Amino acid sequence: MSIDRRRAEFADPALEARFLQHVLPERNAQLKASMLFSAAFFVAFGVTDIATLGPTFTAWVLVGLRVAVALGALCACAALALYPDSVPLSVRATCCVLVVGLAVFLVVCWHQPAAMTWNLMSLALILMAVYIVFPNRFVYAVAIGCGASLAFAAMLLVEGALTPEDLVSLLLLLGLGNGLGYIAARRLQLAQREQFRSTMLLQELADRDPLTGCLNRRVLQDGLLDKELARARRYGSALSVILCDIDHFKRINDTHGHAAGDRVLCAFAALLRTMTRETVDSVIRYGGEEFLVVLPQTELAGAQALAERIREAFARATCPLPGGARVCATASFGVACAPARHQHPPAGFEALLGGADDELYAVKRGGRNGVRGRIVAAAPAPQRSSA
Structure with a gap:
């Protein structure tokens, strides 16, 4: 029952699959709650698009994209309700909602260069959700979080509206957010598997005859x-x-x-x-x-x-x-x-x-x-x- 601490998963794929199936009901409940909560606030922040850009066509398009992300999250919740025993569906739903949501967020940031600092603060909160709030495979969470941060950093460089001092500060904040998210997510994933392994060992001891090693009555x-x-x-x-x-x-x-x-x-x-x-x-x-x-x-x-x-x-x-x-x-x-x-x-x-x-x-x-x-x-x- 060894754990690969780099991937924060059990080294045995069969045991990892058993763990994921065991925690799936709790994870799906957490995932649906996270999607609904995040979708509501993602749409609500469309007010800032209109406040920043005015009631322009671009602002309404951004609001429409936000609504589309929320509808996608609702569809993912419906799929989880229809297929509650599917681990692959749970993982794919998490990844799809996060990737699409972050892509739309980057589009919003691109059209609001004057609010780049505030958008960076929003991205930091989103990264915490990617790493901790949305249950997912650790390697996927890291890939999504780092990918979104690199895309945002590239946008900062291309935009060129910030002083070098502000740019360095913002990039350091991005690195800090990913670093803290990485540490917290890895610790959480390892703790969950350590607890499952302890439960399995106790169950094994309870179910085994101590003399022969066979199962008992x-x-x-x-x-x-x-x-x-x-x-x-x-x-x-x-x-x-x-x-x-x-x-x-x-x-x-x-x-x-x-x-x-x-x-x-x-x-x-x-x-x-x-x-x-x-x-x-x-x-x-x-x-x-x-x-x-x-x-x-x-x-x-x-x-x-x-x-x-x-x-x-x-x-x-x-x-x-x-x-x-x-x-x-x-x-x-x-x-x-x-x-x-x-x-x-x-x-x-x-x-x-x-x-x-x-x-x-x-x-x-x-x-x-x-x-x-x-x-x-x-x-x-x-x-x-x-x-």
Whole structure:
């Protein structure tokens, strides 16, 4: 979870995308409020255009440009309301509104050379909004802020109406505004990501079994399994689970001690994590020596084949103990599957888990160290007889 401090973003693009999705509701609310507030004042300052230039055609054109920027901001707010889950839209809306608004502001400044000092003060306030008030990617905020400042500085040089002393002072003020904005925006962006990283680490600690490193039953209480089943239904894909139990685990504890039992548990958990897909499947310590493996997009045949490979690998392996002794163990596996696009999918995850539990105990009654599986489906609704 390292942070690239130059870009003020997570170094891992997937983690950065997860962060942006997490903060998107708050950012969109802040963005809409910033757009509406800024649009109202941007139009209101059209009064200064008329006061400076008089009721001329140029003044009314400038006022019209201000109104156009405000309408663009309103359209951006409407787009955010229609697509509240789109991170790219939020970023593009921010950049478009800021770039167009600053371009119109520079046009206004060009037609008001006598008010250049006041316009510089206005630009300084706008830069603070670019860096801090409008939520955006840090690199985009820097690019927009520096780009607008360079354009304004070029306008000052071309205009040539200022003394060299005033020109240097104004350019220094531009540099100061960008520097302070850069420092404040970078600090804010880093602080947000540090907070998110701390929350993620605490969540990880809460969701992980400290002995085996697998997920614990807390994730089941948080609805992990129901979400996976709902996702399978939505996309028409299969979902399988494997319920695993180490055979005669109490005998291992009684014979070799609980430290040896812990080593066997860790070895079995490591094997499960190694033989499953890291970013797709979930390995959960279900309780004691029982583990639950959740396999999205996996039909019954694939889940049974995986369980058989795990069973064979664990039966062949030996767990080293202090003093040179080694422990051998086996495990039993019950598999249940909700097939893709089944006419009668299970009503809830309890049915899928219950099916895996039944198959597991059937293996144990049959001598252990085996794999059994079944399709789990809801009973079809009874047909109503016509009168």
